Structure formats: C-alpha cells, structure tokens
Amino acid sequence: MxxxxxxxxxxxxxxxxxxxxxxxxxxxxxxxxxxxxxxxxxxxxxxxxxxxxxxxxxxxxxxxxxxxxxxxxxxxxxxxxxxxxxxxxxxxxxxxxxxxxxxxxxxxxxxxxxxxxxxxxxxxxxxxxxxxxxxxxxxxxxxxxxxxxxxxxxxxxxxxxDAVTAVSGSGPAYVFHLVEALAAAGAAAGLPPDLALRLARATVTGAGELLHRNPGTTATQLRINVTSPKGTTQAALDVLMDEAQGLTPLMVRTVAAADRRSRELAG
Incomplete structure (x- = not known):
C-alpha cells in the first residue's frame, strides 16, 4: 500500500x-x-x-x-x-x-x-x-x-x-487474572508466593508462545499433547472441564457480563 x-x-x-x-x-x-x-x-x-x-x-x-x-x-x-x-x-x-x-x-x-x-x-x-x-x-x-x-x-x-470487546478487548485482563489465580493456588499448595508467581507467569506466557508459534495446531490438540491419561494434568482438567462448574461455563458467564456491559455503555 x-x-x-x-x-x-x-x-x-x-x-x-x-x-x-x-x-x-x-x-x-x-x-x-x-x-x-x-x-x-x-x-x-x-x-x-x-x-x-x-x-x-x-x-x-x-x-x-x-x-x-x-x-x-x-x-x-x-x-x-x-x-x-x-x-x-x-x-x-x-x-x-x-x-x-x-x-x-x-x-x-x-x-x-x-x-x-x-x-x-x-x-x-x-x-x-x-x-x-x-x-x-x-x-x-x-x-x-x-x-x-x-x-x-x-x-x-x-x-x-460488543462480543469482540468481551472476548479480546477485555480478554487480556482475564489472562492476567489467571496468572494471579494460578499463583495463589500454588501458594496454597505450599510454594513461597514469589516462586508461585514466577512459575505461573512463565507458564502462561510460555503456553501463549506455543499457541503463537503453532498456528496450525488447535488449542485442543496442544492440551491433549500435555495430558497423560490418569496423570496429574488429567486430574486437574477433570476439575477445570467440569460441565457444570468448570472453566467453560465460568467463561461463558464472564464474556456474557462483559458483552452486556458493553451494550449498556453504548446506549
């Protein structure tokens, strides 16, 4: 151009x-x-x-x-x-x-x-x-x-x-809070808070870089790649992927709240 x-x-x-x-x-x-x-x-x-x-x-x-x-x-x-x-x-x-x-x-x-x-x-x-x-x-x-x-x-x-705003416009804040939540969970498991935060931050940024560098690989496949049957990751995902109380229904409510507020602000 x-x-x-x-x-x-x-x-x-x-x-x-x-x-x-x-x-x-x-x-x-x-x-x-x-x-x-x-x-x-x-x-x-x-x-x-x-x-x-x-x-x-x-x-x-x-x-x-x-x-x-x-x-x-x-x-x-x-x-x-x-x-x-x-x-x-x-x-x-x-x-x-x-x-x-x-x-x-x-x-x-x-x-x-x-x-x-x-x-x-x-x-x-x-x-x-x-x-x-x-x-x-x-x-x-x-x-x-x-x-x-x-x-x-x-x-x-x-x-x-409004939906774009709810997903990607506000989305970075959700990811930053994920780091906060993962660090808090690590501290609750006994890690020193500063070490838990370092681990959480590097994990989220590293996983994001894997997504970025592998555009032809779905997030689903990347998740499967690090999940051994009956292993520690699977035990954690059983909680996160619970159909009623897991991460997906929580994110649906999260995005819906942001979408609704975006429409309110637009009048």
Missing amino acids: TAVDLLLVGCGKMGGAMLAGWRAAGTVRRVVIVDPAAEAAPEGAMLVADPAQIPADFAPDAVVLAVKPQMMDQALPAYVPYAGRAVFLSIAAGKTIAYFQKVLGQGTALVRAMPNTPAAVGRGISGAYATPAVSPAQRDLCQSLLSAVGEVVWVAEEGLI
Whole structure:
C-alpha cells in the first residue's frame, strides 16, 4: 500500500502504539497528531495541541480517533470538515456508528474498531466493522493501519463489536487474572508466593508462545499433547472441564457480563 497521510486524534498508550507500528511498517507518510497532553512530537510527526493549529493544506486520507470515550463529545466536532474526504477510524470503546454519524453526517466513511492492549508489543488483535460508505480502498487502508499492531478480523454486524470487546478487548485482563489465580493456588499448595508467581507467569506466557508459534495446531490438540491419561494434568482438567462448574461455563458467564456491559455503555 502507498504511504498515506494521517490525522491522529489522541496519542496515548493505544494511539502511541499504533503510531509506532505504522512507522515501523512504513504505512504512513505524513502524520499530524492532535493531543494537548503530549509533551513532544514523535520523530517524523507534527504535534499540535489544538485542531485549529492543523495546517490548512493538510488533507489526511484517514482520521484516527484515539481519544478516551469520555472526551469524544468535546473533541469530535472539530473534525467535521474532513467528513466526506477521509475515512474515520475509531478505536474509542462504546462509541457507536450512530453516534459518529450524528456529528459527522450519515454519508461519512466510518470504521469502528476494538483493538486490545497487546497492540503495545505488536501482538494485538482488532475486531472491526465498516459502514457501507467505506470504499474497498478505505477498508484496505484501515486493515493496514490496524494490522500494524497485530491481527485484524472484520465483523458483518456492528453489534458483534460488543462480543469482540468481551472476548479480546477485555480478554487480556482475564489472562492476567489467571496468572494471579494460578499463583495463589500454588501458594496454597505450599510454594513461597514469589516462586508461585514466577512459575505461573512463565507458564502462561510460555503456553501463549506455543499457541503463537503453532498456528496450525488447535488449542485442543496442544492440551491433549500435555495430558497423560490418569496423570496429574488429567486430574486437574477433570476439575477445570467440569460441565457444570468448570472453566467453560465460568467463561461463558464472564464474556456474557462483559458483552452486556458493553451494550449498556453504548446506549
């Protein structure tokens, strides 16, 4: 893809991670960042504190909305002049297409995406939804922008973004809590707490790396590979895989709660 001009609204952790990915991939040519809280412009980018300071001749191919959702009401109206020319890519949780159309106009090319925090190390995954106004070239552009920090999946209905949020958007927190829980269980079994935490952390990150390096092998097969019949792992899995009280019914309730809350926040 030919390098493009971008307007990045907000350069916090997620916006900054995406910018680093774009620069590494050579995706962007000219970047203007609007962020009153940023202290210095990243190399190769122009930083302004107010949208009124954006150069008059700057015509971005995409406007990436990376401000916090609670700041969007105040920030968004300033970018109405770019509607109809640029594709708007939002990574703001809970802000719906209808919300943006109300401000930017019904015919605005809009993509709503939900990345997750592993984007900070280039290992994220984003779920995305495009409105009919998004052209194939604009969709390809957003695909390129999002894939600079990890994998990208597209959903056919905007409502599925809530489920994406519940699985992958919030999912890293579930994994971090798994480390906490496994460490606590190790300590309960008699291990020193610091050693239990070290074992739990390395086990989860190592297992994740096995998944990453073996894309053609299912998680089910990897589980089977480390489970000897009537062994210690099987004894543990008999608890975790209990149909009524095991991990799967717990995760179903967990994701359902996050999905429900995502819909509530979206109004």
